[in-house]
Amino acid sequence: MNWLAPVDAYCERTGPDYWSEPVNAVTNLAFLIAALVLWRRLRGPEMAMGRALAAVLFVIGIGSWLFHTHANRLTGLMDVLPILGFILLYIFAATRDYFGARPWVAALVTAGFIPYAAASVPLFSMIRGFGSSASYAPVALLILIYAALLRRTGILIVSLSFRTLDQPLCGVPPFGTHFL
Incomplete structure (x- = not known):
């Protein structure tokens, strides 16, 4: 598999060049700004999970920027893996904090996301119009x-x-x- 092979996944992309998705690329600044604003507001040890989520949000902005400027399989991974990390962290935090679950229960629920997604993504892929958003x-x-x-x-x-x-x-x- 050629990890550096160009990927054309969005309407905006005009070719394999660096600035072929300018709008998608620039909008990633929103992730970076939001992450920095949140990071500054989340103080104290009780905000450790919030800071972890803010840090991953920042990495999402960088990964997505890289994908939308250097669209290839490698940068595609740099785009989706931080998003997956954010999803898993959020599921853990939401289960623990909103439902009052013990950390081990929240970890089990979080681990359950992987088979849930593996089973449901193919189903969503069958729905016309979802395309790459089915994941x-x-x-x-x-x-x-x-x-x-x-x-x-x-x-x-x-x-x-x-x-x-x-x-x-x-x-x-x-x-x-x-x-x-």
Whole structure:
């Protein structure tokens, strides 16, 4: 396999030259800026996972820049491997922090993403129009599953917030906030 063989995967690409995907390349600055902003805001030992996610986000920006300026199989790996790393870190953190799972349970759920993706990507590939984005569809589905599972928790948090604000805001809205 020739790792340096040119890859033409996006409409914008006009050829194998360095600046053949200028918009895709430049938009990767957003990843770098977001990562730097987050890194500066995440202070203290309790923010270690957030800093790890910010660091991987920065690497995603670099890897994607490399792919969109030097589109070949090697830079393609430099593009997708950091994204996979981010996904796995996020699944671990979300499972541990949102569901209160023990770290070993969060690690098992995270490890389960690989067979889940391996089984579902071919299914998404059969759906017309997904194209190369079929490999990201399992992530979107997983986000929807997590959102559905956390829905009650989110509603409970909002409900408790309005209940808590009822007395401090008494009289500001005529009926208080408890009913909300």
